[in-house]
Amino acid sequence: MRFVPIKTIEQQGCLVLHRTRHLLIRQQTATINSIRAHLAEFGIVAPVGRRGVEHLLEVVADPNDTRVSEAARACVAILGLQLRQLKAQILDLDRRILAWHRSSEASRRLNHIPGVGPLLATALVASIAEPKVFRSGRDFSAWIGLVPKQNSSGGKEKLGNISKRGDRYLRGLFTAGALAVIRYAKIHGTKHRPWLVALLARRPTKVAAIALANKLARIAWALMTKGSRYRQPAALMV
Template identity: 50%
Template structure:
């Protein structure tokens, strides 16, 4: 029988493969070592291959696409309901094979090496920012044990630390001064790494047309724009701006039954990093809304008059996500004076 659909349970070293024919009957159950995967699929007739969107999934998707196969990536939470009884590699591969053939399954776009490279810079920057914050809090906490209180904010630490170390009357032991000096140097190095990565991200942003167009949206800067472009890829994989807003977790959760719609709090699904960037950008827009006079500011002012500020911030982030989808999907530029044509509606 001809093999038509294959599910691969990805791993570091041992990959489990499950394949079915056109009638859905299992015809392949095989375990492959990592160095056997490419050679095995290179001689296999082109078929539909499903994988979970996990570590190394995009690499293997690009690799197997080069052999003529059709690759579909799925979020692991959408595959889990198809796992029967106990969880193991064989059951996972069978579940992936069954899930990829469902007509209503949602798939993850395959990222290019350039997209993954940009997202790697974003992840590294995010890690350095977290480490910088942790180091600053550590310095503040250690000095607090000796009665030296520094206000919140990394800038306050960098400003006051040299004076604290030079002050011979604050009662700090010599060994402790050396420790704080070492921690301060580490904080400066972390800050230097953050600044350097931001420069590299902005350099990539200036060379990417889509990212530059997104940066014209109020509340979307080079960091947010580059992260959106690299994460979304082909915007046409989303049917509408509503889908991308839901993908970012900027819509309410729903718990409806019996024809009665019940909306709960914001879902916060999807990429936490992207959602954080969108919300913080929207917060800046809300902050200066009172001084603006354009049409979008009128909408935001009206919303602020009716609802809480945090609600308005998330609503603005939702709106920015929809605008970003429209610019990417229709290859157009942002127009602050744009009004939708509702003639005949």
């Protein structure tokens, strides 16, 4: 029987910060989609991105623009106010998470891993009460949901799609971090990362990102278990 270690009060508090921030981001996305959808009914469409939403709110704030009815204008103005409040609240939570990160020695060590920023580092430290309960980095990666399904039989090993079982929040953060590493490598060159170069040559970017996220998760587990710091591979030091 495998027992779950008890988290500290500080870890639980940090997880509340992350969960609240994640909820507010979903609410922010829903609010933006509502603003776009309501104004699209009046034939007012804006480009994708933050500037596009701001343009839509400027249209609503203009009383001389007769394309929108007064009832719709009042409702969208309420959504715009809610959107600004959500952005301010998310920014405040970001500051709190960053302060928690700076106060945690383990979180600062994890921050040196490529693709792992303060958000992922604090989420890992807060979520994993005792890293040694996992027998290996693969077990830790499987717990997050970053390993392929096993469909082996008769001595033949057959790997399927990524299981996606486990901690969805951590999996999303690892995937986003891996995509950031790949994007940076494509802009500044990948000659110092031969493993990533070979992977991108034979696999699509998103598939390579999952493989890289798996690798990053194993590195993070090793650092948390041993209490060591991340060291750049020899290829990156050239």
